[in-house]
Amino acid sequence: xxVEIVDLxxxxxxxxxxxxxxxxxxxxxxxxxxxxxxxxxxxxxxxxSGYQLPDRGTIRVDGQTVVFSSPxxxxxxxxxxxxxxxxxxxxxxVLDNFLLAFDRRMLPNRRRGRAILRELGERFQFALDPEAExxxxxxxxRQQLEILRLLALGAQVIIxxxxxxxxxxxxxxxxxxxxxxLAEEEGRSVxxxxxxxxxxxxxxxxxxxxxxxxxxxxxEMPCSVERMVVLMFGRHIPPAECKRVELGPPVLRVEQAxxxxxxxxxxxxxxxxxxxxxxxxxxxxxxxxRLFLRACAGLERVAAGRVHLGGQEMTxxxxxxxxxxxxxxxxxNRLEEGLVGELTVTEHVALVNRSGPFFIxxxxxxxxxxxxxxxxxxxxxxxxxxxxxxxxxxxxxxxALLPAGLRLLLMxxxxxxLDVESARWIWQQxxxxxxxxxxxxxxxxxxxxxxxxxxxxVVFFGGQMSAPLxxxxxxxxxxxxxxxxxxxxxxTR
Amino acid sequence: xxxxxxxxxxxSMVFSSTPVVLAAxxxxxxxxxxxxxxxxxxxxxxxxxxxxxxxxTTGSVTLGILAAMMVGALVALLVAxxxxxxxxEQVAVGFVLTMLCTELADFLGNPxxxxxxxxxxxxxxxxxxxxxxxxxxxxxxxxMVYLSFLVVVAAWWWIARxxxxxxLQGVGERPESAFARGVDVNLLRYVxxxxxxxxxxxxxxxxxxxxxxxxxHGHTTGIGWIALxxxxxxxxxxxxxxxxxxxxxxxxxxxxxxxxxxxxxxxxTQIFSSAPFALMIFALLLLSSKGVDxxxxxxxxxxxxxxxxxxxxxxxxxxxxxxxQE
Numbered sequence: 001x002x003v004e005i006v007d008l009x010x011x012x013x014x015x016x017x018x019x020x021x022x023x024x025x026x027x028x029x030x031x032x033x034x035x036x037x038x039x040x041x042x043x044x045x046x047x048x049s050g051y052q053l054p055d056r057g058t059i060r061v062d063g064q065t066v067v068f069s070s071p072x073x074x075x076x077x078x079x080x081x082x083x084x085x086x087x088x089x090x091x092x093x094v095l096d097n098f099l100l101a102f103d104r105r106m107l108p109n110r111r112r113g114r115a116i117l118r119e120l121g122e123r124f125q126f127a128l129d130p131e132a133e134x135x136x137x138x139x140x141x142r143q144q145l146e147i148l149r150l151l152a153l154g155a156q157v158i159i160x161x162x163x164x165x166x167x168x169x170x171x172x173x174x175x176x177x178x179x180x181x182l183a184e185e186e187g188r189s190v191x192x193x194x195x196x197x198x199x200x201x202x203x204x205x206x207x208x209x210x211x212x213x214x215x216x217x218x219x220e221m222p223c224s225v226e227r228m229v230v231l232m233f234g235r236h237i238p239p240a241e242c243k244r245v246e247l248g249p250p251v252l253r254v255e256q257a258x259x260x261x262x263x264x265x266x267x268x269x270x271x272x273x274x275x276x277x278x279x280x281x282x283x284x285x286x287x288x289x290r291l292f293l294r295a296c297a298g299l300e301r302v303a304a305g306r307v308h309l310g311g312q313e314m315t316x317x318x319x320x321x322x323x324x325x326x327x328x329x330x331x332x333n334r335l336e337e338g339l340v341g342e343l344t345v346t347e348h349v350a351l352v353n354r355s356g357p358f359f360i361x362x363x364x365x366x367x368x369x370x371x372x373x374x375x376x377x378x379x380x381x382x383x384x385x386x387x388x389x390x391x392x393x394x395x396x397x398x399x400a401l402l403p404a405g406l407r408l409l410l411m412x413x414x415x416x417x418l419d420v421e422s423a424r425w426i427w428q429q430x431x432x433x434x435x436x437x438x439x440x441x442x443x444x445x446x447x448x449x450x451x452x453x454x455x456x457x458v459v460f461f462g463g464q465m466s467a468p469l470x471x472x473x474x475x476x477x478x479x480x481x482x483x484x485x486x487x488x489x490x491x492t493r
Numbered sequence: 494x495x496x497x498x499x500x501x502x503x504x505s506m507v508f509s510s511t512p513v514v515l516a517a518x519x520x521x522x523x524x525x526x527x528x529x530x531x532x533x534x535x536x537x538x539x540x541x542x543x544x545x546x547x548x549x550t551t552g553s554v555t556l557g558i559l560a561a562m563m564v565g566a567l568v569a570l571l572v573a574x575x576x577x578x579x580x581x582e583q584v585a586v587g588f589v590l591t592m593l594c595t596e597l598a599d600f601l602g603n604p605x606x607x608x609x610x611x612x613x614x615x616x617x618x619x620x621x622x623x624x625x626x627x628x629x630x631x632x633x634x635x636x637m638v639y640l641s642f643l644v645v646v647a648a649w650w651w652i653a654r655x656x657x658x659x660x661l662q663g664v665g666e667r668p669e670s671a672f673a674r675g676v677d678v679n680l681l682r683y684v685x686x687x688x689x690x691x692x693x694x695x696x697x698x699x700x701x702x703x704x705x706x707x708x709x710h711g712h713t714t715g716i717g718w719i720a721l722x723x724x725x726x727x728x729x730x731x732x733x734x735x736x737x738x739x740x741x742x743x744x745x746x747x748x749x750x751x752x753x754x755x756x757x758x759x760x761x762t763q764i765f766s767s768a769p770f771a772l773m774i775f776a777l778l779l780l781s782s783k784g785v786d787x788x789x790x791x792x793x794x795x796x797x798x799x800x801x802x803x804x805x806x807x808x809x810x811x812x813x814x815x816x817x818q819e
Contacts, residue, residue, distance in 0.1 A: 051673070072675025087670040089663055091807055100659045101674035108656050131798070262786050 001027055001062055001078055001156040001189060003048070008057030010043050017043040018054070019213040025157060028187040030179060032204030032221075034194060036232055036419035037392050040213040041193045042084075045159045048191075049081035050074035072101075080155035084162045084417075086142040088134050095130035098149055120148045124178050138285050140171030147178070158182065159191040164199055165417050168284040169447060169480045176203055195419045197225055197232075198448070233421060247455075248275025250311075251408050251439040252296060257305035259288075259295045266291045269465040270305070271458060273408070275437045278430075280450040280471070282443075282483050283460030289443050290412065292465065296441060297329035297410050298322035310407060326407030332416060332443075334394045341387035345369045345380060345397060352401045376400040377425065392422035399429050409433065411442040415449060427453055447476045447483075459483055502746050503630045507638065509704055510742040512537070512696040512713075514641045516720035517727065517734045518648050519692025523569065525652060525729060526685035527665035527811040530572050531587020533693055534717025535594025540564040540697030542602035545708045549610040557611070558637075558698040565694020566687050568594060573686040576815065577679050583813050591717070605708045613637045613703040637703040644692060649731040661685055665809035668816035678816045696720070722770075726777055728806010737773075744769035780804055 003025040010018040017040045025031050035041045046052040048059060050068030059066050061077050068074040071081070088097050098117050099108045114130050121128055126144040134142060143163055150158055160179070164172050180203070182188045194200050200207055201221065208218045209231035217231040252273040259266040266288040273279050281289040294300040296307065298319045307314045309325045331337035339348065346369040350360050369382040376396045380389045389397065395418060402409070414430065415423035430453070434440055444450050450457055456468040459482040466482060516533055523530045530536070540561040548557025568590060575586040613635045621632040631642075652658040660681060663671040668678045700713050723741060727734030748765035751757055757765075779785070785804070789797040 070675060071673045075675075087667070087673045089666045089670055089810075091666055091810060092662060096659055096662070099656075100663050100671075101656075101676055103656060106655055106657070108659065131795075133798070133802075262790070 003079065003157055003189065004058075004060040005044070005048060006058040006060070008044065008047060008059075009055045010040075010047055010052065010057075011055055016213045018047070018057075021057075021210070021213070021215055023208055023215070025189045025191060026206075027189055028183050029205040030183045030190045030192055030203055032192050032194065032200040032207035033210065034197070034200050034207055034228060034232060035210035036195055036421060037417075038390055039195075039210040039232075041195075041210055042161055043213075044210070045081060045161055045191065045193055048074070049079050049159055051081070075150070075153050075155060078154060078156035079159070080150035080153065080157070081159040082143060082146045082150065082161065082163060084165060086139070086146045088142055088146060090133075090135045092134060093130065094128050094132050094134060094137070094145060097134055097145060098130070098152070102149065102152065116152055117148065120151060124148070124181070125174065126178075138167070138171070139165075140167035140175070143167065143175065151182075155188070157189045157191065159193065161193045162195070162417070163192070164194065164196065166285070166413075166445065168445065169483055170284075179203065195232075197228055197420070200228070201225065229420075245276050245435055247277050248437050251275050251277075251309065252441070253306075253308040254292075254296065255306045255308075257292075257295060257307065258303045259291045259300050260303050261291055261300075264288055264291070264463045266295075266460075266463045266465070268305075271465075271468060273439045273441060275407075275439055276434050277456070278434055278440045278442070278454050279468070280442055280444060280454035280457040281460060282445075282447070282450050282457055282479060284483060285445065287460040287483075288463040288465070289460040292460065293410050293412060293441060293443055294329070296408070297327055299329065326405070328402050328406050328409050330398055330402070330409070330411040330414070332412035334391070334398060335387060338398050339386045339394060342385055344383050344385055345373065345378070345389075346382040348386060348397065348401060352403075372397075372400040376429075392418045395422070395426060399426065405436070406433065406438045409438050409440045411440065413444055414442055415444075415446070423449075447479050450479065451476065500626060500629050502750070503743075504633065506739060506742040506746050507630055508634050510738045511638050511641045512699040512704060512716055513720050513723065513738040513741065514696075514735050515644060515699055516693050516696035516717060517723045517738050518641075518644050518731055519565070519689040519696065520720055520724045521689075521727070521729055521731055521734050522648060522652075522661075522692065523686045523689030524724060524812055525661055525665045525809055526682045526689075527668060527809055527814065527816075528573060528576060528682050528686045529583045529587060529813050530569055530686060530689060530693070531584055531721070532568055532572060532590035532594060532717075533721055534714065535591035535598070536565055536568040536690065536693050537697040537700065537717045537720075538598040538713045539568065539594040540694035541701040541713045542598040542605065542697075542708050544694075544698035545610055545701035546602065546605050548702055549605055549608060552611060554611050554613055554702055557702055558695065561698035561701075562691040562694040565697060566691040569686045569690020569693070570683075572690070573683045577682055577686075580815050580817075595714075599710050602708050602710075607707060607709055610707055611702070612706050635703060637699045640695070641699070644695075645731050645735040652731065662809070665811050668811045668814070672816065672818065682816075693717075693720075722773065725808075726773055729809060730806050733806060740776075741769055741773060744772050 005021060005023040008018050008021045021044055033041050043052065047054040050071040050073050053069065066077055095110060095113055095117065099113045103109060103113060117128065117130055126148060128141060128145055163175060179190045183190050192200065192204055204221055206218065206220055207223065209216050209228060211232060211234060219227065250272050255270050257269045264286065269292055281293060283289045291300055295302050298314065298317055298321065302315055309327065312325065314322065335341045346366045349369040349372065350365045366382050373380065373382065376399060378393045378396045378400065380393055386394060386397065415426050418426065430440055451471050451474060454471040457471050457474060457479065458468050459466040516537060520530060520533060543564045544557040544561030547560040548554050571590060572586055575581045576583045615635050618632040622628045652661060660671065660676050664676060664678050664681045672678050697713065700716065701708055705712065719741065723737040724734055726737040748768055752762060752765045789801055792800060
């Protein structure tokens with residue numbers, strides 16, 4: 001199926017998300033849509049799949065002009081989209097998710113639904129338990145469910161919006177194999193939306209690059225990374241320098257810690273982190289790295305073993321003692337755990353000022369917010385509610401709110417969902433902190449990020465923690481193998 | 494205690510819970526779609542008054558019931574219009590309507606206060622009512638009680654087994670996803686809010702025409718709030734909501750039995766009348782406690798998962814959230 005987008009415009013108030021975009025998708029190919037955060041990729045794809053109505057512009061399917069007023073009309077024409085956060089129903093079972101609005105009869109045939117799900121699942125080696133609740137699945141599995149559902153609905157064009165954010169390395173390998181198969185063997189069109197150059201490079205046949213709502217270029221693969229970077233950012237960005245710094249005395253010492261939870265128990269975890277050191281925690285989502293990180297912040301109960309901070313016994317100490325000892329914890333869900341969406345930037349500055357007077361000095365706080373905004377390059381105003389900032393700017397604000405002179409900084413996915421430039425900027429800030437002697441422990445699913453910025457890496461698998469690996473002697477392949485653990489054969493076959 | 498006494502207590506428990514069961518199921522349906530109809534207490538008062546007034550004036554109980562359902566549906570329509578079309582805060586709208594309806598019921602109901610009027614006639618079901626033990630408890634009541642049984646089963650079947658029921662769950666759970674699958678989110682929310690409202694109206698009629706006959710000021714006060722709490726207690730699942738309603742009635746019945754027991758002489762009556770509320774909260778706490786997690790962990794995962802789903806309910810993810818297409 002051939003899909004053409006001609007001169008598509010979409011404005012949100014004064015923001016021109018799409019400003020005359022034209023694009024052609026050929027049958028049986030994987031088309032990459034590349035651009036930094038806010039380039040208009042998602043908007044374009046939402047218009048193509050019926051989630052948003054374009055202001056003007058034409059969409060043609062096999063030469064015929066179509067107008068989609070809803071996603072269900074788009075899927076009837078064979079165009080389906082997998083969203084970055086899969087649009088499913090978390091508290092419902094996999095089978096019910098699959099059957100909802102699929103089996104159109106009054107009484108859905110669950111046996112038939114199970115059979116279709118199993119058959120499609122076997123075709124792509126997606127093992128999904130129809131009785132499991134969607135909340136218990138990983139993001140990768142939720143994507144698999146959505147892909148199967150779109151295929152069952154007869155999608156000929158499948159759009160994936162940043163599908164590799166938040167999924168594990170083996171799941172990514174499997175996803176890419178599936179996409180190739182859909183395009184090459186089954187003759188479907190795949191649109192792969194991403195801001196990650198390496199992924200686009202390894203997967204796509206053709207790539208369209210968007211910047212500020214316009215097409216800046218369309219290239220056939222293979223194509224040099226430098227060329228794509230120039231198209232994406234309008235200039236060349238050199239890779240960050242990797243600097244190793246002199247390490248100070250031990251800051252964090254965890255000895256044989258057991259951290260229990262309902263799903264998984266971390267056992268016998270131990271590490272020593274020194275001032276100025278960066279330690280990366282790798283592992284499939286839910287392997288115990290988050291439990292461990294939260295235990296280091298005093299947010300998770302340690303059932304056995306010890307936690308020391310700067311030589312002080314902190315086992316079972318309350319969170320506020322960790323805070324007082326100079327520990328900061330930055331969670332992955334910025335808007336759910338890190339920031340208060342409805343409050344403004346100024347109000348956040350006032351909020352973190354714990355020692356301030358009872359009555360807030362708003363003019364001074366506003367000035368402080370203004371200074372932070374300038375210093376941290378946040379695009380926004382002191383009066384902007386935080387939920388109105390983009391993901392990259394929210395992350396910058398989170399960093400701006402951290403007190404200076406921290407002893408230990410614990411971060412979950414510091415650059416998840418950010419484009420290359422924002423991610424690099426975040427790490428520059430973090431590296432500046434380590435040079436001042438802050439120890440950093442972070443979780444990431446991005447193997448390149450782990451290898452590039454860590455001094456040492458520990459891998460979690462099923463609650464077990466590996467011995468620390470020096471990052472300079474480790475390759476992506478080695479790390480991927482360790483992360484997959486015994487699961488490797490099952491997942492990558 | 495003799496056998497006869499137990500049967501009588503349980504039978505009166507089933508009989509007197511009818512309005513709470515109906516209202517709680519109505520609210521469950523509405524909340525399953527994502528709309529909180531907080532006006533229940535007022536809505537029940539107004540429909541109870543209307544039901545009685547119409548039955549009193551026309552002499553027809555059936556017309557009274559229909560009128561009550563109309564009133565419940567109308568209040569729900571107001572809730573839906575304010576929240577879905579005008580996008581107002583659901584909690585605020587619900588509170589305002591509660592007060593408005595309560596006042597309106599008192600004002601309009603003045604001519605009918607303490608007047609004897611028609612009621613739903615008793616109707617034991619032949620054969621079934623002769624079953625030992627269960628017969629007198631379940632089948633020696635009137636049509637309103639049997640209707641409430643039917644409503645519970647029908648609501649469960651609709652939500653859990655049918656395609657429209659799946660869509661209902663989807664709309665309440667995550668409206669964006671439902672929209673993506675071609676479901677008209679706000680239309681369904683309107684429909685189910687109004688259906689739920691009609692059941693709330695039926696609950697009002699069950700009160701004034703079947704349980705506590707007639708109309709007086711503050712006649713139904715409290716029923717609506719109890720029903721709202723029981724929806725949460727029942728975890729938004731019809732059969733569990735019904736069990737919650739019966740459990741609550743049983744606690745109340747036990748309270749009045751104990752109160753009459755000489756052993757508890759001197760204990761203030763307020764303790765007995767408020768104990769059921771505390772016990773309901775205690776039961777809820779018990780079910781959500783970590784102890785239950787530990788017990789569940791003893792079972793194989795498959796079974797633990799089923800048990801977990803069986804005893805614990807979670808609020809629909811989109812509850813109280815308006816949906817706007819991007």
